[in-house]
Amino acid sequence: MPASTLRYYEEKELIASNGRRGLRRTFDPGVFERLGLIALGRAAGFTLDEIGAMMSASGPQIDRKRLSEKARELNEKIRQLTVMRDGLRHAAACRAPSHMECPSFRRILRAATTGRIAAPPSAAPGRPG
Amino acid sequence: MPASTLRYYEEKELIASNGRRGLRRTFDPGVFERLGLIALGRAAGFTLDEIGAMMSASGPQIDRKRLSEKARELNEKIRQLTVMRDGLRHAAACRAPSHMECPSFRRILRAATTGRIAAPPSAAPGRPG
């Protein structure tokens, strides 16, 4: 993990350094746990701001409501991705002369067109070359 | 669909207008199919560039190899998201006094920390306020 990431997180107030050794930040060990939670939250699809809100507003612990809310969101996303995956598999295997002549392909195409399947943000932004 | 989107797609050479009526672009009906394919591709997680490559390089039809490749990627993503979803559900339901004391939570936390679960790009970029 590059130092720039730590700086970024510190700026966002997700973590805090406990002082300096010369110029350099020092952190106490508890920051590892927080970094873990941040990674976890990111993997769950929370934004850094959401994560920050949940970690600072954590009364006794992390807000269970938000967790199950996010679980529901993930479930929906999984459903959509599953539709897509199966559609792609079929399209790859289908021997219709043109994809357009495959009813299955046209069905999934319509699903995408009517917005019943949403586009994900994009491939993998935030990770330049 | 705003005209700006069509312009953007045209600039990316994903669609082509067949002329102008005065200043305004006109498109022939086939563009609807292409727009559908674009929406589909986006929903599947292809970037616009990938979609463009696939549509223009389409020999007889859309490259089946790429399709099953993407299906595999989606499958992996689904797997990760499923782990996350179940973890969140558990964490939301778990009655351990602190999440840190829940073995299940710690397990998923470790999964995120070690990178066995990757962070998605982010919530929903590209869609300003």
Place this chain on the structure above:
DNA sequence: CTGCCACTTCAAGCCGACTTGAGGTCAAGC
């Protein structure tokens, strides 16, 4: 014929999560 407003061009902005570049500092290793 007139007025409106959806279109046009071109450049710049936005979101999120970082990275990178320029210019500088200093703790650690030899």
Place this chain on the structure above:
DNA sequence: GCTTGACCTCAAGTCGGCTTGAAGTGGCAG
């Protein structure tokens, strides 16, 4: 003691997919 290079600050850049702003044009309803 001297070098080294990983850190520091701050601003700006990156990536994808559009949108938005300013300034202008012209098809179509009335």
